[in-house]
Amino acid sequence: MRIGLIAMSGVRVRTEELAKLGVTLPGFVNRGKVIASLPSLGLLTVAALTPPDVEVEYIEYDEVPTDDSDLPRFDLVGLSSFTARIDATYALADRYRALGVPVVLGGLHVSLMPDEAQAHADAIVLDGAEGAWPELVEDFKAGCMKRRYQGLRKDVFKPGNYAKPRFDFLAERPYNRVTVQTSRGCPINCEFCAASLRITSSFQQKPVPLVIDELRSATEAFEQPFVEFADDNTFVNKKWGKALLREMAPLNLRWFTETDISVADDPELVDLMADAGCKQVLIGLESPNQGGLMAIDPHNWKAKRYDRYLSAISRLQAAGITVNGTFVLGLDTHTTEIFDELYDFIRASNLLEVQLTVQTPFPGTPLYHRLKREGRLLQDRFWDKCTLFDVNFRPAQMSVEDLEDGFARLATKVYSDAEFNRRKRHYMNLSKARPQQYLEAG
Amino acid sequence: MTRTDMERQIRTILTRVTHKDVAHISLDDDLIDAIGIDSLGRLEVLSEVEEAFDVTIYDLDADKISTIRGILGVVDAAMLEPV
Numbered sequence: 001m002r003i004g005l006i007a008m009s010g011v012r013v014r015t016e017e018l019a020k021l022g023v024t025l026p027g028f029v030n031r032g033k034v035i036a037s038l039p040s041l042g043l044l045t046v047a048a049l050t051p052p053d054v055e056v057e058y059i060e061y062d063e064v065p066t067d068d069s070d071l072p073r074f075d076l077v078g079l080s081s082f083t084a085r086i087d088a089t090y091a092l093a094d095r096y097r098a099l100g101v102p103v104v105l106g107g108l109h110v111s112l113m114p115d116e117a118q119a120h121a122d123a124i125v126l127d128g129a130e131g132a133w134p135e136l137v138e139d140f141k142a143g144c145m146k147r148r149y150q151g152l153r154k155d156v157f158k159p160g161n162y163a164k165p166r167f168d169f170l171a172e173r174p175y176n177r178v179t180v181q182t183s184r185g186c187p188i189n190c191e192f193c194a195a196s197l198r199i200t201s202s203f204q205q206k207p208v209p210l211v212i213d214e215l216r217s218a219t220e221a222f223e224q225p226f227v228e229f230a231d232d233n234t235f236v237n238k239k240w241g242k243a244l245l246r247e248m249a250p251l252n253l254r255w256f257t258e259t260d261i262s263v264a265d266d267p268e269l270v271d272l273m274a275d276a277g278c279k280q281v282l283i284g285l286e287s288p289n290q291g292g293l294m295a296i297d298p299h300n301w302k303a304k305r306y307d308r309y310l311s312a313i314s315r316l317q318a319a320g321i322t323v324n325g326t327f328v329l330g331l332d333t334h335t336t337e338i339f340d341e342l343y344d345f346i347r348a349s350n351l352l353e354v355q356l357t358v359q360t361p362f363p364g365t366p367l368y369h370r371l372k373r374e375g376r377l378l379q380d381r382f383w384d385k386c387t388l389f390d391v392n393f394r395p396a397q398m399s400v401e402d403l404e405d406g407f408a409r410l411a412t413k414v415y416s417d418a419e420f421n422r423r424k425r426h427y428m429n430l431s432k433a434r435p436q437q438y439l440e441a442g
Numbered sequence: 443m444t445r446t447d448m449e450r451q452i453r454t455i456l457t458r459v460t461h462k463d464v465a466h467i468s469l470d471d472d473l474i475d476a477i478g479i480d481s482l483g484r485l486e487v488l489s490e491v492e493e494a495f496d497v498t499i500y501d502l503d504a505d506k507i508s509t510i511r512g513i514l515g516v517v518d519a520a521m522l523e524p525v
Contacts, residue, residue, distance in 0.1 A: 176478070224462060226480055252461065254483075279482050322482060421502045424485055431489035 002055045004074035005047055007040035008081035008089045009062050017408055041179045041230050042080055044165035049133040058169040064092050080107035083362055083386040090120040111199050112364025127151040127199040130161040153201040171221035178218045179230040182211050186233040190297045194362030195232045208244045229257035238269055245272035258282045261305050264312030274319045282324040288345030291333045313349050320434055322352040330359040330403050332396040339406040350426040354414055357388040452513055455490045459483055469511040497521055
């Protein structure tokens with residue numbers, strides 16, 4: 001028996017003007033390109049959960065073959081993708097089913113929109129594949145596959161549930177980054193977040209020995225790979241983080257992760273991160289003003305830390321950990337003044353990299369439900385425009401056109417050669433001023 | 443400092459930053475393809491190059507610093523900059 005696990009990669013900006021900007025301003029789409037070129041850790045985990053007597057093939061499609069005769073044949077196909085590519089995923093699922101190949105759909109979007117996904121699949125898996133996939137495969141072999149399987153929302157890294165992703169599938173493929181997950185979920189719970197917290201009932205943290213084992217496996221096929229932790233917030237638990245970093249330091253890796261601003265509050269943690277080869281952290285700063293941060297998470301966690309933003313960025317970058325600051329434009333408190341305000345903040349912060357995004361109501365998120373309730377969604381269905389750059393809703397304090405024009409104008413300034421070079425120059429000067437301990441750690 | 447000395451020093455810096463043997467790569471080999479250096483690594487290399495040669499490199503265009511010859515070129519240009 002052969003199972004094909006197919007990841008649909010690649011995201012394209014739909015708004016014409018922004019698509020053109022993507023061509024002329026590489027910095028604008030850099031992070032999106034990185035994400036789109038990462039392997040699907042979810043499907044590599046599904047592969048690991050597959051019983052050993054079943055043959056598995058892992059495929060990534062940016063462009064799907066147009067001719068059915070070019071589609072590889074399997075006994076069962078598993079498909080997963082993010083929202084922006086879900087329609088292409090459904091189309092591929094429909095083609096396979098028309099060819100008589102049963103299809104299983106899973107992943108974040110499918111978990112949030114199960115009824116929609118069900119129409120394109122013989123079976124769907126909700127939430128984590130752990131606790132569902134092994135049973136599904138056995139049912140399929142026995143000819144009694146059910147329509148829906150509920151995966152685990154907690155205890156996903158516990159013995160008996162956990163499976164180490166099949167990193168062996170990555171060998172001989174041209175990845176410039178390999179991904180390892182240390183956690184699922186995030187306790188901050190921002191209204192717009194469409195990440196792994198939506199498929200977990202609480203923050204799930206992988207034991208340190210498992211992370212180290214995965215790092216060794218994920219990197220062995222590559223010479224000096226760059227590791228990207230596929231987490232939403234790695235250092236929620238600082239004690240766990242320090243234990244991990246002490247174990248990671250001898251591995252001599254360079255790595256990136258997503259975390260929150262509180263890492264900079266702990267100098268020992270920052271030192272350990274630098275020693276362990278952390279080169280960049282992505283932090284959701286969201287807004288350059290405190291007002292913009294109000295109510296984006298239930299406890300105003302980010303708003304309460306706004307006054308530490310600049311000092312935290314400075315502390316991390318001084319340690320050789322560059323900060324990729326991400327911002328969400330079009331929050332309900334944002335007026336047309338936000339664009340100039342954010343530009344000034346970015347200049348003042350000296351962030352090496354900046355990710356500008358438009359607030360995006362991903363289906364199934366609290367933001368989506370609220371905007372739908374308020375009649376502010378521009379279309380009923382706009383999944384292919386969930387790119388983080390296209391506007392899909394009516395902002396509270398400006399027009400859609402104001403948001404689109406302001407975003408494009410700001411992106412043009414922020415990602416210009418002159419501005420990017422200014423930020424690079426600042427980082428290089430910091431590198432030279434850095435204590436020797438950090439240079440040797442790199 | 444001779445051109446050969448400069449090249450040797452740049453290779454030493456590349457090895458220190460990337461932990462890779464760069465003896466085998468030619469002046470014109472793309473550093474991304476040859477040793478997988480990323481954009482952050484390139485900035486670290488340039489910082490060390492600036493210190494080693496006591497220059498300030500203003501031209502940080504990624505295309506121009508994608509090879510050892512390219513780095514030599516921007517160092518040459520920086521040395522000609524009026525102080």
